[in-house]
Amino acid sequence: MPTEPRNTARQVRIGPLLGVGALLAAVFGLGVFMIIRGGPQPDELTAHPSTDPPPISPTRFLNTTDQAKYVGAQACVECHAEQYDSYQLTAHSRALSPVAPDEEPADGEFFNEASRRHYRIYRQDGQLRQHEYMQDEQGVIAEQDHAMDWLIGSGRHSRSYLVDIDGFLVESPVTWYTSRRQWDMSPGYNRADHWSFERAADEGCLFCHVGLAEPTGESLSRLEIRQQAISCERCHGPGSLHVERHRASGADAAAVASDEGSDDGDPTIVNPARLDRMLAEDICAQCHLRGDATVTIRGRRLTDYRPGLPLTDFRIDYQVKARNRPMKVVGHVEQMRLSGCWTAQGSTLTCTTCHDPHQDTLPENKVAFYREKCLQCHGAADCGLPEADARRTQSGDNCAGCHMPQVATDIPHIAFTHHRIGIHDEEVVPLALEPHQVDLVPATDVSYLPQDDRERCLGLAYMEYAERQSSQPAIDFFHDSAWNLLKPLHDKHLYDAGVEAALARLLWQKDSPETPAAAYNALRGPNLSPQHRVNAAFVMAEAAMKAGEWEAATEPLRELIKLRRHSEDHTMLAVCLAELGKLDEALESAERASQIQPFRADVYDLLAKICESSGRVVQGQQHAETARRLKLVLGESQ
Numbered sequence: 001m002p003t004e005p006r007n008t009a010r011q012v013r014i015g016p017l018l019g020v021g022a023l024l025a026a027v028f029g030l031g032v033f034m035i036i037r038g039g040p041q042p043d044e045l046t047a048h049p050s051t052d053p054p055p056i057s058p059t060r061f062l063n064t065t066d067q068a069k070y071v072g073a074q075a076c077v078e079c080h081a082e083q084y085d086s087y088q089l090t091a092h093s094r095a096l097s098p099v100a101p102d103e104e105p106a107d108g109e110f111f112n113e114a115s116r117r118h119y120r121i122y123r124q125d126g127q128l129r130q131h132e133y134m135q136d137e138q139g140v141i142a143e144q145d146h147a148m149d150w151l152i153g154s155g156r157h158s159r160s161y162l163v164d165i166d167g168f169l170v171e172s173p174v175t176w177y178t179s180r181r182q183w184d185m186s187p188g189y190n191r192a193d194h195w196s197f198e199r200a201a202d203e204g205c206l207f208c209h210v211g212l213a214e215p216t217g218e219s220l221s222r223l224e225i226r227q228q229a230i231s232c233e234r235c236h237g238p239g240s241l242h243v244e245r246h247r248a249s250g251a252d253a254a255a256v257a258s259d260e261g262s263d264d265g266d267p268t269i270v271n272p273a274r275l276d277r278m279l280a281e282d283i284c285a286q287c288h289l290r291g292d293a294t295v296t297i298r299g300r301r302l303t304d305y306r307p308g309l310p311l312t313d314f315r316i317d318y319q320v321k322a323r324n325r326p327m328k329v330v331g332h333v334e335q336m337r338l339s340g341c342w343t344a345q346g347s348t349l350t351c352t353t354c355h356d357p358h359q360d361t362l363p364e365n366k367v368a369f370y371r372e373k374c375l376q377c378h379g380a381a382d383c384g385l386p387e388a389d390a391r392r393t394q395s396g397d398n399c400a401g402c403h404m405p406q407v408a409t410d411i412p413h414i415a416f417t418h419h420r421i422g423i424h425d426e427e428v429v430p431l432a433l434e435p436h437q438v439d440l441v442p443a444t445d446v447s448y449l450p451q452d453d454r455e456r457c458l459g460l461a462y463m464e465y466a467e468r469q470s471s472q473p474a475i476d477f478f479h480d481s482a483w484n485l486l487k488p489l490h491d492k493h494l495y496d497a498g499v500e501a502a503l504a505r506l507l508w509q510k511d512s513p514e515t516p517a518a519a520y521n522a523l524r525g526p527n528l529s530p531q532h533r534v535n536a537a538f539v540m541a542e543a544a545m546k547a548g549e550w551e552a553a554t555e556p557l558r559e560l561i562k563l564r565r566h567s568e569d570h571t572m573l574a575v576c577l578a579e580l581g582k583l584d585e586a587l588e589s590a591e592r593a594s595q596i597q598p599f600r601a602d603v604y605d606l607l608a609k610i611c612e613s614s615g616r617v618v619q620g621q622q623h624a625e626t627a628r629r630l631k632l633v634l635g636e637s638q
Helices: 021-025 073-087 232-236 240-249 253-260 277-288 332-336 366-375 390-394 399-403 451-467 472-491 497-509 515-523 530-546 550-563 567-579 583-596 601-613 617-634
Strands: 096-098 108-112 117-124 127-136 139-147 150-152 158-165 168-171 174-177 182-185 212-215 223-227 293-296 315-320 406-408 415-417 440-442
Touching: 073 232, 108 182, 127 617, 139 158, 139 617, 232 277, 277 332, 293 451, 315 451, 366 399, 440 451, 451 472, 451 497, 472 497, 497 515, 497 530, 515 530, 530 550, 530 567, 550 567, 567 583, 567 601, 583 601, 601 617
Parallel strands: none
Antiparallel strands: 096 150, 108 117, 117 127, 127 139, 150 158, 158 168, 158 174, 174 182, 212 223, 293 315, 315 440, 406 415
């Protein structure tokens, strides 16, 4: 899942909330906001020519271009029924599914100490529901209750959920952990200021859980799920050309199989078994290689990748350089490529050496099954331990038990098989590096990229890595690293909307008066990702508010509430509308913020002040009391 940007709720606090116009106007000069109102633009905004993205690698496959369309797995069944049926038994085919309440874990409830919130999981009217609430001795103070719509994952390790609220897909804060047989906070939520039902499930989040999902317009989490299951075309590429070819020829299943198995193969479809090792692994690496930061190539999106092409034509994954690092749930390919078995000269070890993507069943004796895989290259005498050694005899000659042990991952309560094949004598501990000790390095060779693109990708990687940090000094350090790489690209007049959006974020962090111009520069550009668009619109609105340009700030804020479901956007819009004297609209927007995130005392303070200003005395007192009770439970000062 992508990291939540740090320009979002509970990070921005708008002073006394009302009557701040004169104070904030003094912070910035007002002339720069002419660009927000559609006035003259600074000359430098028009001086950046667009440049073409790096070229796509040549390939003989015809279904790697836009000519080929996705047709769905049912079209494949006509000739490949056996493979289709066996694939339906795999975990990949169940990566996302509609919630079936009768098949979900038992009802439960728990209290999260960090956020002071209670959770109840229950069934009602044929739905699995989750109730989130905060209470004191008087009873429930604030709450929300939602039905779960989608199950993420096959359930082997955990069961997490997505909720469709007002057309936006968001994550649930509650997950079922299979190993513990217990409900608890979802990964990343066990903290005081977590996202509740507010964290967007965007295109990047769903990429590894659905066959095909596309954003509706430019929204962050309004998505159309066109193919629910990860199925045939995620590994073989879009199938329209292949289907047209064989339907036109009238070929039967045997003829299709013969064609695909010929020396030249069928150029209308990708057979991963016929690819070289790196290209075949890239298909798996789509989801099983996610670094400490992931950056898409200029002008490309994550979903542009097609099997048969290098993944690095579309994205670069970066990792912190460290030898014995903890296992990541999505780090299998990275770990495998660190193995001596993979790096050895002439090695053919790859993902499918041990894993058949079309089968989910193994022989009853899995130890013997995997040991036989090892013995294809290693003789029985290759084990460095004597036959009588307790570690060897007690494990039953389980090669993987020693050389690919089950270890804890970056997600609490989940252990995976470590895919670095080797000696695991060292204790695997969380990285405890000082910021200056961290070097982000690409997981694969990027020397083919022009130098400017390498610096762009690394700069954006440091931006993403900064958002994962918990301390402000670390955030500042990696933001500086990003600035030092990205600002020279801007100065060279090498226009890239993603770089401009990142610079706008950094200028916003610095409270720079150049923030609106940078944000405008990003928003006017092509190929701006939904996340970068959201970031640029946010900083433009927030900078306008600091300058007391309330009307100018409402434009990007109204755009934001179409792009994502976030309480901060509605809160800021309510402030602007109140300052403009539009109290009824301000009240509506603030109420919407409280519905999205019911546990924000500052929103109830805002509601109280708007009600007071508009003569709704009793309603204002009720909101003020809610704010007071929330602050007491959260331990905030009055």
